[in-house]
Each structure stands twice: as structure tokens, then as C-alpha cells.
Amino acid sequence: MIQFPNAKINLGLQLIEKRPDGFHNLVSCFYPVGWTDALEILPTTSEASFTLSGLSVPGEPTQNLCWKAYELLKKDYHLPAIQMHLHKVIPMGAGLGGGSADAAFTLKILNDLFTLSLPAEQLENYAKQLGSDCAFFVQNKPVLAIEKGDVFKPIDLDLKGWHVVLVYPNFPISTAEAYAGVLPQFPENSLKTLLAHEPTTWKDTVVNDFEASLFPKYPVLKELKGQLYAMGATYASMSGSGSTMYGLFKEAPAQPLPFTAEYSVWQGVL
Incomplete structure (x- = not known):
């Protein structure tokens, strides 16, 4: 069985x-996009295995979140041996949740492959043991994430038909590095209230608090944000605590994009 974990x-x-x-404690709206990895899991009569291709993933295979997800379910449901292969496309340290998506999709594939019949809530409980935002990818729909980013509330937000451009500047930012420079504070306005307004208003109101400390350290991020606005983006921002900058466009941006030769770029329709 093969599926395509998305960012x-x-x-x-x-x-x-x-x-x-x-x-x-944080507040953020998680919104799925179509940049994907590929994950295949098959039962096997031989020894269980996990292989990788695509982007280089640091660490031993047994430390990968996909393998940890398998071990987590295997412990409770005595799963048979599997062959698992992950083709990595979504960059790491990019603020896109790629590793979390891979883990959550592993749980979902195993649930289907071995007919475990686990409901979404139970899959989310397993996913939370693997990482703060893993559980989001179980239901994979827009949510307002609160607390550590692992508690979700519904949000009435539909960007269907909007175009998105993601630009990864080919360097990661670790979670530890990002959090080291932040000064948390209670906001004047709730994010849910700000997002209820038209996206045309977000440029001046909807902020990623990591930008304040990371833009001075990595000026290219601020430059990319400016370029996205210059291209006609209605809204542009850093994603999560990683280095990806993205822009939302009402219409598809003009081609060619100015930074495809230097950086990793994905674009699509929400």
C-alpha cells in the first residue's frame, strides 16, 4: 500500500x-498543502525492513518517526513484519511538518493494511506520542492548533482555489534554534479573530512570531518574503519554526518564478 504524506x-x-x-503554548492555524513524500508499506514473510530514498535523512533508520510509528502499533497489536520504504521529498527543518506527516501516514496505512479499525481519535492519540504536530495529519484538515500545537479546534477557513508558492532556501532551522530566540507574549487579538477577516487584511495583522528573531539572523528569509509580495502575493509568511517562506496568491503567479535556480520551490493550488 502506498500513500503520499503531505506538508x-x-x-x-x-x-x-x-x-x-x-x-x-502557542496558537497557529495548520493548513495542508500538496507537497508530498511517498510512503509504501507491504507485509513480508522475511525480516522487517525500512529503506529510504530521495533527500538524505539524518540518523539511523530505526530512529525515523515512521519506524517508531510501526513499533508503537506493533507493541499493542502484534503486527507482522513489514517492508517500509520512504521516498523523501519534503525538506527537513523547513517548518512544513514533513516528518510528522510521514509518521501519521504510517499509522493510517498500518490501520488500513491490517484492518485494525482504529478511529481517528485513537490514531491521533498514538500520533501525539511521536511529535507535537503529528496528530494533525491524521484527519489532515485545517485546524486551529493550541497548547503545544497538539490540541486542535475547528476553524471555519476555506482557501480552496488559492495558489500557494513555497520556497525552501536550502538550509534547515532546528526547532531548538528557533525557540532559543523567542520572547512569548499574549497577543492583543486572537489569531482566530484575525483569520476570520479576508486574506487581503492578513499582511498587516497575521504574524508568525518566529520571524522577529530569525529574520535578523537569516536576512534571506526577509528578502524572500519581500519577493513573494513583489510577485503579487496577497499574504506571505514563514511556515512554523522552519526556514520555508510561502506566499498565497488569488491567481497563479507569473512564470518563471525568480528563485527556482537557487532554492527548492513547490507551487500548487489549495
């Missing part, structure tokens, strides 16, 4: 406060 973008990200456990 997500963050529409705004408010860092509210540091928690006693060392994490941060």
Missing part, C-alpha cells in the same frame, strides 16, 4: 507563554 503551512503563529515543562 502543511502555518497561517500565523502566536507564541503565548513558556510552559512549566519547557515547551511553549
Whole structure:
């Protein structure tokens, strides 16, 4: 069975406060986009295996979130051996949730492949054990994420038909690095309220709080944001705590894009 784990973008990200456990409470809207990896899982009568292709993934295969997802379900449901192959396309440290998506899709494939009949809520509970935003990719629909980014509330937001351009500047930003420079504070306006207005208003109101500390450190990110607006983006922002910049366009942007020779670029329709 093969599926295609997809990325997500963050529409705004408010860092509210540091928690006693060392994490941060935040508010962000997670929105799925069509940049995908490819993940295949097959039962096997031989030894279980996990292989990789595409982008280089650091660490031992057994430390990959996909393999950890398999081990998590195997412990409770005595799953048979599998052959798993991940073709990695979504860049890492990019703020796109690619690794989290791979883990969640592993759970979903195993649920279908072995007819476990686990409901979405139970799959989300397993996914939360693997990473803060993993559970989002179980139902894979726009949500307002709160607390550590692992508690979801519904949001009435439909960007169907909008064009999105994602630009990864070919360097990652780790979660630890991103959080090291932040100063959390309670916002004047709730993100849900700000997103309820037309996207034409978001440029001046919907902010990713990581930009304040990361733009001075990585000026290219601010430059890319400016380029996206110069191309006609209605809204442009950093995604999550990673290095990807994205722009939302009401109409498809003019071709060719100015940064395809230097950076990794994906564009599509929401």
C-alpha cells in the first residue's frame, strides 16, 4: 500500500507563554498543502525492513518517526513484519511538518493494511506520542492548533482555489534554534479573530512570531518574503519554526518564478 504524506503551512503563529515543562503554548492555524513524500508499506514473510530514498535523512533508520510509528502499533497489536520504504521529498527543518506527516501516514496505512479499525481519535492519540504536530495529519484538515500545537479546534477557513508558492532556501532551522530566540507574549487579538477577516487584511495583522528573531539572523528569509509580495502575493509568511517562506496568491503567479535556480520551490493550488 502506498500513500503520499503531505506538508502543511502555518497561517500565523502566536507564541503565548513558556510552559512549566519547557515547551511553549502557542496558537497557529495548520493548513495542508500538496507537497508530498511517498510512503509504501507491504507485509513480508522475511525480516522487517525500512529503506529510504530521495533527500538524505539524518540518523539511523530505526530512529525515523515512521519506524517508531510501526513499533508503537506493533507493541499493542502484534503486527507482522513489514517492508517500509520512504521516498523523501519534503525538506527537513523547513517548518512544513514533513516528518510528522510521514509518521501519521504510517499509522493510517498500518490501520488500513491490517484492518485494525482504529478511529481517528485513537490514531491521533498514538500520533501525539511521536511529535507535537503529528496528530494533525491524521484527519489532515485545517485546524486551529493550541497548547503545544497538539490540541486542535475547528476553524471555519476555506482557501480552496488559492495558489500557494513555497520556497525552501536550502538550509534547515532546528526547532531548538528557533525557540532559543523567542520572547512569548499574549497577543492583543486572537489569531482566530484575525483569520476570520479576508486574506487581503492578513499582511498587516497575521504574524508568525518566529520571524522577529530569525529574520535578523537569516536576512534571506526577509528578502524572500519581500519577493513573494513583489510577485503579487496577497499574504506571505514563514511556515512554523522552519526556514520555508510561502506566499498565497488569488491567481497563479507569473512564470518563471525568480528563485527556482537557487532554492527548492513547490507551487500548487489549495
